[in-house]
Amino acid sequence: MRKSIMLVAASALLCSSALAQAADTKVGILMDITGPIANFIPPLQNAANLAVKQVNDQGGLLDGNAVAVYGDTTGTSQGAVDAAQKLANVENVPIVMGALMSGTTIAAAEAVFIPTGIVQLSPTATSPAMTDMKDNDLVYRIVPSDNFQGDVLAKMVLDEGINKVAVTYVNNDYGVGIGQTFMDAYRAAGGEVVAEVKHEEKKDSYRSELASLTQGGAEALVVVAYAGDSGGKIVKQAIEGGLFTRFVGTDGLRDDLLIQNVGAEALKTSFFSSPTSPADNPAQTTLHAAFNAEYGEGADKAFVDQTYDATFLTMLAIEKAGSADRAKLAAALREVASAPGEKVGPGEWSKAKQLISEGKDIDYDGAGGTYEFDANGDVRGYVGKFVVDGSSYKQIAVFE
Amino acid sequence: MELTGLFFYLVSILIAGGIYALLCLALNIQWGMGGLFNAGIAGFFAVGAYTSAILTTEMSAKHLGGFGMPVAVGLIGAGVLAGLMGWAVARICVRLKSDYLAMASIGIAEIMRLVIVNESWATNGSLGLAGIPRPFGDFVSGRWADLVFLAYVWAVVLIVYLVAMRLYDSPWGRSLRAIRDNEVSADAAGKNIEKFRVQTFVIGCAFMGVAGGLSAHYFRFLSPSATDPLLVTFLTWVMLMAGGSGNNRGAIVGGLGIWTLWSVTEIFVNRLPPEWVTRSSYIRMLLVGLLLQFVLQKFRAGIIPEKSPPIRFRE
Numbered sequence: 001m002r003k004s005i006m007l008v009a010a011s012a013l014l015c016s017s018a019l020a021q022a023a024d025t026k027v028g029i030l031m032d033i034t035g036p037i038a039n040f041i042p043p044l045q046n047a048a049n050l051a052v053k054q055v056n057d058q059g060g061l062l063d064g065n066a067v068a069v070y071g072d073t074t075g076t077s078q079g080a081v082d083a084a085q086k087l088a089n090v091e092n093v094p095i096v097m098g099a100l101m102s103g104t105t106i107a108a109a110e111a112v113f114i115p116t117g118i119v120q121l122s123p124t125a126t127s128p129a130m131t132d133m134k135d136n137d138l139v140y141r142i143v144p145s146d147n148f149q150g151d152v153l154a155k156m157v158l159d160e161g162i163n164k165v166a167v168t169y170v171n172n173d174y175g176v177g178i179g180q181t182f183m184d185a186y187r188a189a190g191g192e193v194v195a196e197v198k199h200e201e202k203k204d205s206y207r208s209e210l211a212s213l214t215q216g217g218a219e220a221l222v223v224v225a226y227a228g229d230s231g232g233k234i235v236k237q238a239i240e241g242g243l244f245t246r247f248v249g250t251d252g253l254r255d256d257l258l259i260q261n262v263g264a265e266a267l268k269t270s271f272f273s274s275p276t277s278p279a280d281n282p283a284q285t286t287l288h289a290a291f292n293a294e295y296g297e298g299a300d301k302a303f304v305d306q307t308y309d310a311t312f313l314t315m316l317a318i319e320k321a322g323s324a325d326r327a328k329l330a331a332a333l334r335e336v337a338s339a340p341g342e343k344v345g346p347g348e349w350s351k352a353k354q355l356i357s358e359g360k361d362i363d364y365d366g367a368g369g370t371y372e373f374d375a376n377g378d379v380r381g382y383v384g385k386f387v388v389d390g391s392s393y394k395q396i397a398v399f400e
Numbered sequence: 401m402e403l404t405g406l407f408f409y410l411v412s413i414l415i416a417g418g419i420y421a422l423l424c425l426a427l428n429i430q431w432g433m434g435g436l437f438n439a440g441i442a443g444f445f446a447v448g449a450y451t452s453a454i455l456t457t458e459m460s461a462k463h464l465g466g467f468g469m470p471v472a473v474g475l476i477g478a479g480v481l482a483g484l485m486g487w488a489v490a491r492i493c494v495r496l497k498s499d500y501l502a503m504a505s506i507g508i509a510e511i512m513r514l515v516i517v518n519e520s521w522a523t524n525g526s527l528g529l530a531g532i533p534r535p536f537g538d539f540v541s542g543r544w545a546d547l548v549f550l551a552y553v554w555a556v557v558l559i560v561y562l563v564a565m566r567l568y569d570s571p572w573g574r575s576l577r578a579i580r581d582n583e584v585s586a587d588a589a590g591k592n593i594e595k596f597r598v599q600t601f602v603i604g605c606a607f608m609g610v611a612g613g614l615s616a617h618y619f620r621f622l623s624p625s626a627t628d629p630l631l632v633t634f635l636t637w638v639m640l641m642a643g644g645s646g647n648n649r650g651a652i653v654g655g656l657g658i659w660t661l662w663s664v665t666e667i668f669v670n671r672l673p674p675e676w677v678t679r680s681s682y683i684r685m686l687l688v689g690l691l692l693q694f695v696l697q698k699f700r701a702g703i704i705p706e707k708s709p710p711i712r713f714r715e
Contacts, residue, residue: 079631089409
């Protein structure tokens with residue numbers, strides 16, 4: 001008896017279909033929710049939810065509401081492919097926002113989304129390998145490739161008058177991608193890399209890595225790693241040991257957690273690079289105000305802008321295509337993201353819906369940039385320079 | 401939900417479940433039959449995955465090879481190389497008693513995995529290998545390619561199952577069980593214990609390598625995130641324990657069953673109310689843990705426990 005009640009309850013839950021009505025349209029959201037970048041995720045889920053909520057508050061998607069369906073890659077290829085299969089086949093989504101890590105994004109695309117003809121738009125995957133993928137024009141991203149951030153970081157460091165650095169980067173696609181392009185660009189522009197150490201994640205002590213990094217008298221330590229993992233520990237242990245006083249970090253390290261762990265005082269000469277939007281972008285101000293009004297805080301967290309924009313763009317593409325037909329969405333995505341067209345910004349769903357219904361062309365310029373896709377589905381971007389300000393960061397310059 | 405979608409989801413579960421069934425069969429040969437506690441599955445899996453990927457991809461400047469060979473050659477290569485690595489590891493530490501072997505194997509296999517992941521001249525390091533072909537990939541594309549791959553995976557599982565059943569029923573397999581259950585008496589009966597153990601270890605590792613190769617062809621893209629020990633080593637152990645160690649059918653049931661459990665739970669947690677959305681992935685992990693506890697408490701010896709083959713005498 002108990003068993004049959006459970007069975008009925010389970011099947012009722014399964015059939016309830018995420019409260020979706022017949023006219024509702026699902027939007028797939030693939031994120032690395034559990035796994036190595038788990039501490040980045042909560043504000044990003046809020047950002048995606050905010051986009052969906054705004055759409056539903058302002059007239060809805062097509063003839064019904066938009067419904068976000070999440071998939072968790074667990075940060076592994078196995079999990080990414082499995083979650084992607086569920087989005088593509090069980091939930092039957094027409095378009096997917098995600099994933100966040102490059103490895104999971106590419107595995108999901110190659111094994112699932114390209115064969116099933118689903119457009120995938122990643123807000124954060126930066127691997128250079130995605131540029132040349134044979135993807136039938138289905139895989140897009142709205143952050144520039146790592147090649148871009150590495151180049152800009154090199155320029156930033158030289159502009160500060162730092163000519164000798166030690167470099168350490170985490171051994172994954174993110175760290176190696178930015179680390180290698182940074183060193184190439186830095187050397188080419190006349191800088192000297194006196195020590196270079198590739199390190200593994202999830203260790204407790206990085207003192208031996210730091211010992212080799214201090215050889216050679218570098219003026220600053222460049223850390224390409226995550227604050228919640230190796231990056232944070234390296235900075236902390238370097239400060240404790242008095243080995244380095246000046247750090248240069250990337251978006252992975254630019255996390256409030258770092259300031260909580262080592263204190264703002266110890267980071268006052270350090271600076272960080274992170275993909276951002278143009279210096280005074282009214283779209284970003286609008287988004288941040290809306291985000292903080294909804295969730296209280298967190299609008300300035302890394303990749304909130306990009307995640308919101310990517311989610312909003314996927315829904316614009318569906319509205320533009322006029323139906324949830326997978327085959328039409330690649331062309332529709334290009335049209336709504338690219339100039340020419342009437343400008344639409346974050347939160348302006350009713351305006352966009354109105355323009356689309358009138359048959360006018362629109363161009364979404366988001367909080368994180370203007371997003372003009374090239375032939376490979378890549379964008380050029382902006383990289384901001386951040387310094388510590390109290391318990392968070394402030395942007396002091398933007399590089400294009 | 402539409403029916404074709406559900407059908408293809410089922411196909412994807414069966415593919416991934418088939419690969420795990422293969423890993424469980426391999427582990428069952430080592431642990432279930434031979435009593436060898438191999439905690440380094442991810443290492444042999446990685447060797448196989450990278451071998452098969454390098455052998456079958458097109459020529460590339462980013463990594464060793466590729467050699468553009470057929471998928472079957474890649475998988476055989478994966479088995480051979482993983483078997484060779486298994487032999488080398490076995491030579492070093494197979495004489496160790498169970499828990500010490502576990503420690504040694506987890507260490508050596510992690511070394512192997514990290515060496516592979518770091519030697520970027522051969523494997524393109526953390527940026528990964530792209531463009532790995534599927535078997536018969538030239539003839540079918542799109543969704544239907546998954547069906548062909550499903551047949552391919554289960555053909556391999558069937559072959560390995562038949563081999564494992566034959567081994568189990570053979571004098572060799574009986575000697576192994578004798579060694580596993582009472583090493584001293586097997587030694588007294590004149591069995592060369594070390595030789596048997598090395599053979600067992602090598603055969604198991606070779607099959608683990610084949611499973612790795614199949615994963616690479618399934619994902620079409622191989623990066624270090626495919627060799628995570630949590631999802632390869634430990635999940636395989638849980639599967640074998642739940643399915644029934646010592647029983648080849650149990651190994652397949654465990655691999656397929658636990659993978660289904662792992663995968664399907666997400667569909668349920670996605671149906672939770674929207675305000676739970678930021679927590680649902682963690683609820684899923686909790687749910688998987690609870691269900692495993694239930695299975696392990698209810699079926700202590702696994703869902704299909706070990707049964708010794710009947711003794712047959714010649715007339």
